[in-house]
Amino acid sequence: MPNDSKQIQIIGIDTSSIEFFFESKEKQILKAERIAGPQRIIDSLKIWLKKKKVTTFKVEFISTEKLNGFIDVLKKEEKKTIIFSGGDPLWFGIGRLLIQNFPLSKLYFEPAATSFQLAFSRLGKPWQDAQWISLHGRDPLLFEKAIKKLPSSLVVLTDPKRYGAKEVFQLLHSLVLEKNYEFWTFERLGYANERIIKINSIQDFPIDLDPLHLVILYKREEPIKTSEDLPLFGINDSVFLQNEDCPGLMTKKEIRVQLLSELNLPKEGTIWDIGSGVGSIGLEALRISPNLKLVSIDKRIGSKNIIEENARRLGVNPSLIIEDEALNVLKKNKIANNLLHPDRVIIGGGGSSSNLIIEEVLKKINNFCILIIPLISLKSLSKLESILKPKVNKLSISQHQSYRGINIGDDIRLSPLNPVFILKGEI
Numbered sequence: 001m002p003n004d005s006k007q008i009q010i011i012g013i014d015t016s017s018i019e020f021f022f023e024s025k026e027k028q029i030l031k032a033e034r035i036a037g038p039q040r041i042i043d044s045l046k047i048w049l050k051k052k053k054v055t056t057f058k059v060e061f062i063s064t065e066k067l068n069g070f071i072d073v074l075k076k077e078e079k080k081t082i083i084f085s086g087g088d089p090l091w092f093g094i095g096r097l098l099i100q101n102f103p104l105s106k107l108y109f110e111p112a113a114t115s116f117q118l119a120f121s122r123l124g125k126p127w128q129d130a131q132w133i134s135l136h137g138r139d140p141l142l143f144e145k146a147i148k149k150l151p152s153s154l155v156v157l158t159d160p161k162r163y164g165a166k167e168v169f170q171l172l173h174s175l176v177l178e179k180n181y182e183f184w185t186f187e188r189l190g191y192a193n194e195r196i197i198k199i200n201s202i203q204d205f206p207i208d209l210d211p212l213h214l215v216i217l218y219k220r221e222e223p224i225k226t227s228e229d230l231p232l233f234g235i236n237d238s239v240f241l242q243n244e245d246c247p248g249l250m251t252k253k254e255i256r257v258q259l260l261s262e263l264n265l266p267k268e269g270t271i272w273d274i275g276s277g278v279g280s281i282g283l284e285a286l287r288i289s290p291n292l293k294l295v296s297i298d299k300r301i302g303s304k305n306i307i308e309e310n311a312r313r314l315g316v317n318p319s320l321i322i323e324d325e326a327l328n329v330l331k332k333n334k335i336a337n338n339l340l341h342p343d344r345v346i347i348g349g350g351g352s353s354s355n356l357i358i359e360e361v362l363k364k365i366n367n368f369c370i371l372i373i374p375l376i377s378l379k380s381l382s383k384l385e386s387i388l389k390p391k392v393n394k395l396s397i398s399q400h401q402s403y404r405g406i407n408i409g410d411d412i413r414l415s416p417l418n419p420v421f422i423l424k425g426e427i
Helices: 015-024 026-031 039-052 067-076 095-101 115-123 141-148 165-174 253-263 280-288 303-314 326-331 351-364 378-391
Strands: 008-013 034-037 060-063 081-086 107-110 131-134 153-157 181-187 195-199 213-219 269-274 292-298 320-323 344-347 370-375 394-400 403-408 411-416 420-426
Touching: 008 095, 015 026, 015 039, 034 039, 039 060, 039 081, 060 067, 067 095, 095 107, 115 181, 115 213, 131 141, 141 153, 141 165, 165 181, 165 213, 253 280, 253 344, 253 370, 253 394, 253 420, 269 280, 269 351, 280 292, 280 303, 280 344, 292 303, 303 320, 326 351, 344 351, 351 370, 351 378, 370 378, 378 394, 378 420
Parallel strands: 008 081, 008 107, 034 060, 034 081, 131 153, 269 292, 269 344, 292 320, 344 370
Antiparallel strands: 153 213, 181 195, 181 213, 370 420, 394 420, 403 411
């Protein structure tokens, strides 16, 4: 709720429905003695007041285009003031300047969505990992430093008087990085006449680029190789589609190769991949033994779509993909009869319920079967080893540690991957 006791209310405005916005703030607006903001917002407010036929409302309107003069006016005479600001006034907005000039006891902030958020919503992309910089009154070297780190996405708050979108594109070109990124311009975000353009060359820039714009650079994905171009197994991690919320959360190539070796895959039969994640182990198993039937089970929302896409990339066809809790699947017999008795099982990502999953899996095995459990925790290893030991004919444990080379200038250092324990039971 707005704090009416504050002398100055700074209200972030979401321009996606400006008239509805003014309607929602009507009580605050009609109590104000002074209203300030960018001229475009003041003009829109005057049109709204005219449509509302508000004739008794007397208020002083001030543009915030000239900030120093605007602050002087606020200081000269105390009035009940509303200041409209695009998006969040405390995110590269007028809020910082007001805090420097007035005590917090006189200020009340009410943010709306930033242009940053609106832009990513238009692209339909998550933005929690996005990097951002502002070029307002800043040296373009800031952009160079940021882009050389090759972020997955970079938001550039442009300065149309010095470094607008066109100048940013030219900087990108001079750094020979324009082929690495999609270049998007966003003009008048939230307004009825907003415009979004994907720029591929300097000729793509409109001659009437609005000063009210920002830029997003989005890293291009490497071209997807066809299944014929891929090795039989030991496929690079980058080939697999991964969950954008947790990139890198998959069984790495070096461990995958070891697991596939431990499985000693038959030419025919059924393999269960429980806690399959992006599906990498089971899908690579199908490339080695195409006549196998694969059941992939993972509880993460969206996992089925990811596994289906990775199956397409690898050119294989899993028999069944289930997006559900493994225990729920096993206890309620959600697996078809012809896939119900596995010949190979991988159990990953079971967490605290791994022991219960193992118990249910063992009930479904009716012939020779190899059970593989990759683990990263010593406590889990000890716990699951004690469960499996009395129930399998042969049990083995191994530990695997891999390193990858990372370039440092002219040298290379080795970066360790997480060590993995492999618990293997033959039943």
